[in-house]
Structures are given as structure tokens and as C-alpha cells.
Amino acid sequence: MVKVKIKRILPSFTLEVDFQVANEILVLVGPSGAGKSTILQCIAGLQTPEEGEIRVKDKILYSSISKINLPVRKRRIGYVFQDYALFPHMTVEKNVLYGQPKESKSEKALSLEEILEMLKISHLAKRYPREISGGEKQRTALARALMTEPELMLLDEPLSALDPDTRGLLQQELFKLQKHWGIPFIMVTHDMQEAQLLGNQILRIENGVFVSVATGTG
Amino acid sequence: MDFDFSPIILSVKVATAAVLIVVILAIPIATLMAKRRFPGKAVVESILTLPLVLPPSVVGFILLYLFGKNGPIGKALGELFGVTVVFSIWGAVIAAAVVSFPMMYQSVKAAIESVDPQVERAARTLGAGELRVFFTITIPLAWNGVIAGFVLAFARSLGEFGATLMLAGNIPGRTSTMPLAIYFASESGNTREAWILVAIMVLFSFLVIFGLNHWNKGNGKNSEGRIANG
Numbered sequence A: 001m002v003k004v005k006i007k008r009i010l011p012s013f014t015l016e017v018d019f020q021v022a023n024e025i026l027v028l029v030g031p032s033g034a035g036k037s038t039i040l041q042c043i044a045g046l047q048t049p050e051e052g053e054i055r056v057k058d059k060i061l062y063s064s065i066s067k068i069n070l071p072v073r074k075r076r077i078g079y080v081f082q083d084y085a086l087f088p089h090m091t092v093e094k095n096v097l098y099g100q101p102k103e104s105k106s107e108k109a110l111s112l113e114e115i116l117e118m119l120k121i122s123h124l125a126k127r128y129p130r131e132i133s134g135g136e137k138q139r140t141a142l143a144r145a146l147m148t149e150p151e152l153m154l155l156d157e158p159l160s161a162l163d164p165d166t167r168g169l170l171q172q173e174l175f176k177l178q179k180h181w182g183i184p185f186i187m188v189t190h191d192m193q194e195a196q197l198l199g200n201q202i203l204r205i206e207n208g209v210f211v212s213v214a215t216g217t218g
Numbered sequence B: 001m002d003f004d005f006s007p008i009i010l011s012v013k014v015a016t017a018a019v020l021i022v023v024i025l026a027i028p029i030a031t032l033m034a035k036r037r038f039p040g041k042a043v044v045e046s047i048l049t050l051p052l053v054l055p056p057s058v059v060g061f062i063l064l065y066l067f068g069k070n071g072p073i074g075k076a077l078g079e080l081f082g083v084t085v086v087f088s089i090w091g092a093v094i095a096a097a098v099v100s101f102p103m104m105y106q107s108v109k110a111a112i113e114s115v116d117p118q119v120e121r122a123a124r125t126l127g128a129g130e131l132r133v134f135f136t137i138t139i140p141l142a143w144n145g146v147i148a149g150f151v152l153a154f155a156r157s158l159g160e161f162g163a164t165l166m167l168a169g170n171i172p173g174r175t176s177t178m179p180l181a182i183y184f185a186s187e188s189g190n191t192r193e194a195w196i197l198v199a200i201m202v203l204f205s206f207l208v209i210f211g212l213n214h215w216n217k218g219n220g221k222n223s224e225g226r227i228a229n230g
Helices: A036-044 A092-097 A112-118 A134-147 A164-181 A192-198 B006-035 B041-053 B056-067 B072-081 B089-113 B117-125 B130-141 B143-159 B162-168 B178-187 B191-221 B223-229
Strands: A002-009 A014-021 A025-029 A051-056 A059-063 A077-080 A152-156 A185-189 A201-206 A209-214
Touching: A002 A036, A014 A036, A014 A201, A014 A209, A025 A036, A025 A164, A025 A192, A036 A077, A036 A152, A036 A185, A077 A134, A077 B117, A092 A112, A092 A134, A112 A134, A134 A164, A152 A164, A164 A185, A164 A192, A185 A192, B006 B041, B006 B089, B006 B130, B006 B143, B006 B178, B006 B191, B041 B089, B056 B072, B056 B089, B056 B162, B089 B143, B089 B162, B117 B130, B130 B143, B143 B191, B162 B178, B178 B191
Parallel strands: A025 A185, A025 A201, A077 A152, A152 A185
Antiparallel strands: A002 A014, A002 A051, A051 A059, A201 A209
């Protein structure tokens, strides 16, 4: 269970949101500049809100009242960036292994081989990011984030740069991955169709506040 | 054959020591300047690159004041360690380090600024602390700039004349590096020795420029592969 209640003052408006996610997929939709990515970055610790509290399970990641602000590296959150942000000087395999914990903390943890297999990128293990397609980069980014044994996955427009076929395929796989891992996924998209397909819960955001709440078919 | 090889050996020693000092100082300073914002940053930036535009005699004069027997640094070094900088090989090393510092600094800073911050953020979300991000992501991705800065700083150190002359003087075998030896050989009519040293300097400088250009070209075609495979 993830609980987020934050206030973040941005140049053109104030972002103020309050929501919870169980072990399911929450989709944040809305026009660009509405504050969707800011929410993800606050949860991951890449930005600090002015006020509020962020909890994952029983762990407080951020609390303005108790003056807690856990550094990014200690939050155990898998983050998939819109432009993948793969390490260009490392192979797919090295990318995926970068965040592997020294000692596994979870019984759901998979080996490198299993993760590569699950994301169908075993044959790309020795390739560099510049040698693989957009869809393959996205699979690598997902594998890399999952390898850290995260307690929460954040996905910032993960499929927006892909062609429709690859996109459809990866939508189904995201769905399966979430079922397998059984951790909350928070995903940002501006595509309402995608939101309805994948989201158990859909929150529509405009100018920093939620304007509607819906349940998807996901 | 009565050719004196000591200027060549001395030059290599001085340039190597100077570049070592420059690497140790320039990489952390360039990283801080590329990543952090603070009041007065523009002033600090200007001071760090000042030796690039100052006449070497001005640099030499200031260094002579600072490191002289009664200068603020020179006095402390003398009292604490019994070291004299002026007219010693250390004078030549310090002069070379100061004038070549901006070459390394500018090259490394530009390279670090060109590293995509999103990639560094990704490393942090994967559990990496700042040191690990620096050594496994930032430096490998800025490697071209580090190497280019290193080579340019070495070449600049090897060619240093004005500040070295003022701080270290021209003591054969101790502070008479190649550029100084050329000047004094030419002055005293020893044309043959001057020509040999000039030929070595020209050849070396040519190789540096040629090598860097060639290497940059290769990197332009395949910038990520070069680092990845190298």
C-alpha cells in the first residue's frame, strides 16, 4: 500500500494531491504540464515537496512534519523514465545488473537470466543501448528497475515513444508484470485509452489537482 | 656527441608531476563547478581560467611573490618542511601546473556538463550513492573530455617558458627545461643544440594535435562505442 499526500509549489500553480494505491495499477492522466511527472519525482525523491507525507508499506519516505526525507537511493522504488535513461556505455546485461541489491530481500527476487527471459531480451544481453530498438530499450529499462526488487514501480510515459504495435504488446506485458510482482505500479500517460486499458484506478489531473477519479478495466 | 639530454628528461619529469597535480585538482573542482550553484560562481570561474589569458610573466611574478622566501606560501613551506620552491624543480612544476590547469579544467567541465543528468538520476533510483554515480556514470561518460584535457595540459606543461623562467630560473640539470634550454642555447650561439630541441618540441606538439584530431574524428562517428569498447 502506498499513501501520498503532498503539496508542491510550482512556478505556475500549486500541486496538491492526496491518493492511495494498493497492489494494483494506478494511472495518472492529464495534459502535459499538469504535474503528473512532478508527482512521480516527488515519490522517488528526485524532487522535494513543500509539505506532506509519502509512505510505502509502513515506511515513511517523506514527512514534512517529522522532517524525514529519505535519499533517492534508499527508497527502493523502480523508476522507468520516458526516455529510458539507459547507461549508454554499458551493455543491456550491465544496465540490468546495476541496481541489483547485494543481498536479496525478497522471495520474489529473480536472477538476471530469469528477468531477461521474462522481458524477452536474453538475446540482447551483450548489446549496447544504441544497438537496440525503442521497444527493446523500454524492456531493458523495465528489467533494470525490477532487478532492484522495488516495493513500488513508477513509470513516466513508458510507452509514448513506441510505435502502435510495440506499444500494444508492451501494454499487455506491463499488465502481466504487475500481476507477477504484486507491487503497486503508478504510471503516467496522456493517452486516455491506455489509461482505461491498464488502470485499476485512474486519476485525471489538471493544473495540479485531481479533477476526476475513475475505475479502468485493468 | 656532446649533446646534453638533461633538458628533455627534466621536461618530461616536470610535465608529468605538473599534470598529476592538475588532474588531482581539476577533476573535483570541475565537477563542483559543473554541478553546483553558489553565489560568486562567475568570479570563481574567472579566477580558475585566468592563467589561460594572463601573460606568463605576470603568472611568474605572482608566483614568485607567493612562493618567495618571504612570500606567504614560500615562508610557510620553508618553516614547516624546509622546502625552497624558488630556483628549484618544484618551482618549474608549480609554474607548469598553474598555466596548464585551465586546459584540464575547461575540458573536464565541458565534458561533465554534457552528461545527461537524467542518466545520473536513473543511477540514483537504482540505489547508487553520489560517489558510485560519479565513478561509474559521470566519469566514464565524460572520459573523452578527461583524456583531451590531460593531453592538452601535458603539452602546455611541456611548453611552459615565461613563468618557469621567473620562478625556477635556468639552472642546467635542475630547472633548465626544453623551452628554456632552447632560449639560452640560441642566445649563446649554440644553434645545433637549439635545433635538436626545437625539432623534438615540434614533432611532439604535432603528434599531440594530430593524435587528438584523429581520435576526435573516430569518436564523432561512434561516440558511445569508443568508450564502451575501450
